[in-house]
Amino acid sequence: MGFYIGKIKIDGSVVLAPMAGVTNLAYRQMCKKYHAALVYSEMISDKGIFYHDKKTLALAKIDKNEHPIAIQIFGGDLDTLLYAAKFVDQNTEADIIDINMGCSVPKILKSNAGSAYLLDPERIYKTIKTIVENVKKPVTVKIRIGWDHQHINALEVAKKIKEAGASALAIHGRTKSDLYRGHVNYQIIKEIKENLKDFPIIVNGDITTPQKAKEILEYTQCDAVMIGRASYGNPYIFKQIDHYLKTGELLPNLTLKEKIQILKDYSEELIALKGEYTAIRELRQQAGWFLKDFKQSAQIRKKVSLITSYDELLQILNALEQ
Ligand SMILES: Cc1cc2nc3c(=O)[nH]c(=O)nc-3n(C[C@H](O)[C@H](O)[C@H](O)COP(=O)(O)O)c2cc1C
Structure with missing residues (x-):
């Protein structure tokens, strides 16, 4: 298992x-x-x-323990997108530069970025080719399968992206118009992989269990699955899927106690990164992701959504552990 993105080995x-x-x-x-x-x-x-912009540049901060890592950039103007790609290439420790051509947020689309690219495969080609020619790091792209159900053009787009010199492609199997709803079209991702066998493709969308990950990998023959929301409150899912793919064995879910410990560690890291004021505001929602599926969990989540300090969160978590 594993594959390469350019010269970067992806070990899983x-x-x-x-x-x-x-x-x-x-x-x-x-x-x-x-x-x-x-x-x-x-x-x-x-x-x-x-x-x-200071806040923007802070997002590009990387720790030595997290390689391999892709920094994703977005933008609708080639001049500034190219500037950003070169900046990531020359001034960050990122291994890979990923270009967002799949975002469906209206503000992003308005600036001709994200999924707006899908309306113009030639623009995609020109953009990716220009970036690839001007950076040393491998360039990858993340797309959706099309603008809407009348314009599903991911195969054409994927071919352009490969031809332009990208090193891999991640595909969320929905259109821009689907947002996050409805059926994920794995069939078109399978067709793309069949057509571009030697091009690393990462399949994404609604992959939530080890069994589904295995089924979708076998069906599409993609090189990897990409997990988004299923990691909320359950980072262990990566290990569960990885282990299942390698051995066919299902690891038990984390206990509440284990989840609480992970949440405490994460909270401390987040506070170190952003300061307590900002971290606590994010944790009001994110802590709730770890605190599900047990008696009174709704009540506990409500309490957590009102915390004003890490001490308050700790008190709730410590009481829960008793
Ligand atoms: C809160 C949130 C933020 C997201 N932000 C980005 C983003 O910055 N760039 C991107 O390419 N996709 C973004 N996505 C899309 C995800 O990368 C992924 O394609 C989508 O959630 C489907 O995968 P999933 O079903 O495993 O969550 C975002 C999704 C969510 C839920």
């Missing part, structure tokens, strides 16, 4: 998806601990990099 076939507001350095490290074979940063604005 379960990777963490880029998720804005989620896959910060602390989150990535937590997933890495449980064998995510590759992690992606949150999407980072090309304009933010261009203007050297």
